[in-house]
Amino acid sequence: MAGSPLSALDVAFLCLESEKSPMHMGAVITFTARRPVDPAALTAILAERAARLPKLRQRARSELFPPGAASWAEDPDFVAADHVHHAALSSLYEPDPLAAYASRWIAEPLDTGRPLWDLTLVTGLPDGKFALLMKLHHALTDGAGAYAVAAGLLDGVKLPERKPAPTRIPAQRSTLDTMKGALGTVWDQANEAAGIASSVVRATRPTLSPVSAPSSAERRLGFVRLPLAELRRVRQAHGGTTNDVVLAVLSGALREWLVNRGHRADGRTLRALIPVSVRGRAGDQLGGNKLSGYLCDLPVGEDDPVERLRVVRRAMTRNKAAGPSRGAGALPLLAGRVPSLLHRLGTRTAGQAAPLLFDLVITTVPLPPARLSIDGAELSEVYPFVPLAPRHAVGIAVATYRDSVHIGLQVNGEAVPDIGSLRDAVLKSTSRLLDAS
Numbered sequence: 001m002a003g004s005p006l007s008a009l010d011v012a013f014l015c016l017e018s019e020k021s022p023m024h025m026g027a028v029i030t031f032t033a034r035r036p037v038d039p040a041a042l043t044a045i046l047a048e049r050a051a052r053l054p055k056l057r058q059r060a061r062s063e064l065f066p067p068g069a070a071s072w073a074e075d076p077d078f079v080a081a082d083h084v085h086h087a088a089l090s091s092l093y094e095p096d097p098l099a100a101y102a103s104r105w106i107a108e109p110l111d112t113g114r115p116l117w118d119l120t121l122v123t124g125l126p127d128g129k130f131a132l133l134m135k136l137h138h139a140l141t142d143g144a145g146a147y148a149v150a151a152g153l154l155d156g157v158k159l160p161e162r163k164p165a166p167t168r169i170p171a172q173r174s175t176l177d178t179m180k181g182a183l184g185t186v187w188d189q190a191n192e193a194a195g196i197a198s199s200v201v202r203a204t205r206p207t208l209s210p211v212s213a214p215s216s217a218e219r220r221l222g223f224v225r226l227p228l229a230e231l232r233r234v235r236q237a238h239g240g241t242t243n244d245v246v247l248a249v250l251s252g253a254l255r256e257w258l259v260n261r262g263h264r265a266d267g268r269t270l271r272a273l274i275p276v277s278v279r280g281r282a283g284d285q286l287g288g289n290k291l292s293g294y295l296c297d298l299p300v301g302e303d304d305p306v307e308r309l310r311v312v313r314r315a316m317t318r319n320k321a322a323g324p325s326r327g328a329g330a331l332p333l334l335a336g337r338v339p340s341l342l343h344r345l346g347t348r349t350a351g352q353a354a355p356l357l358f359d360l361v362i363t364t365v366p367l368p369p370a371r372l373s374i375d376g377a378e379l380s381e382v383y384p385f386v387p388l389a390p391r392h393a394v395g396i397a398v399a400t401y402r403d404s405v406h407i408g409l410q411v412n413g414e415a416v417p418d419i420g421s422l423r424d425a426v427l428k429s430t431s432r433l434l435d436a437s
Helices: 008-016 039-051 097-107 143-151 175-203 228-238 242-260 305-322 328-337 340-351 420-435
Strands: 024-032 058-062 070-074 084-088 117-123 129-137 219-227 270-277 291-298 360-365 377-385 394-401 404-412
Touching (some): 008 070, 008 328, 008 340, 024 097, 024 143, 039 084, 039 117, 097 117, 097 129, 129 143, 143 270, 175 328, 219 228, 219 377, 219 420, 228 242, 228 420, 242 305, 242 360, 242 394, 242 404, 242 420, 270 328, 291 305, 291 328, 377 394, 404 420
Parallel strands (some): 084 117, 360 394
Antiparallel strands (some): 024 377, 219 404, 270 291, 394 404
């Protein structure tokens, strides 16, 4: 894997990086220990397992050619233990010390001159629990690939092996036919990029949304856990997918939150960028970003929770029918078609226009149904976190594990001093939808 190039999209995430807009994903994962935790022994286990993952031993290195490009290179000074830390919490001063600590932790940018990851073991939690805080730069991988990295730290999790492509004897083709095929591929990609770019221009809105805010280095995190059985009951009553139900819940929560902040909600929508993985089902799990996306106008102006679900269902059905390679939501695909040099020159400036196209990111991180553990301690909760785009105040990530849906809320700490109101709004929105089911 050493020397493998970063895609143009991977380079774009590096170019977006700044102190006020760090481009790393995060996760707060709690475990229930059967015996007292030995922090030194557990951090040593984490460091040993991390050192076995080739991706975690590499750093991004700029290349002279092609201009603006970068590649992954083995870090000659790599020591896994330097990326693994321990924090012991006290509950004397804060009502939720884990969320408070994690908020400070996630606000700290990664050093882009080193391998782009960080792990922190957090002890001192009640009921014999401990937490693992994981930070991965978005240039390293997307949400689906992040699980593949995390799996290498867990007990006995095996990833699908990369299967070699079957050996085929190439058909004899003339030089002219080969050139025609190559030109056809380039032409198809150019048409796809032009179509996406045109859709982006048409979808751009002239006014900023009520959830836009000047970028800030301060962050606040919130954790929400919802019973999966309750969301499935709503789905059975009104149709759609569990993801549709989650989006409807979040639409209601954002409506409540806007009203509490003194904003008008009636007649309004908030546009969510919903990333879509185009990664293969087996193999290639540790590769870089393989993303497209959908844009979904969340019906925060609708007071009826069931009607909100119907609107979300129709919107997501249209998105899926069109496919992940069309429309303004396919912005990540467009970024992958742009030469890396152009990202170096203009991506950070262009990123400031993100609120003109979408108001927030809502992403889903896939997890397997099997029980997961580390050093024998069973995983109990997993809250993922998506980076905040420049000038965005809110980002939401969702992970379903076992019998619960875990929602990670990340906000701009200067723009949103009280994340508790948003967390409470998610619970209230869920209750209203259940009452109507």
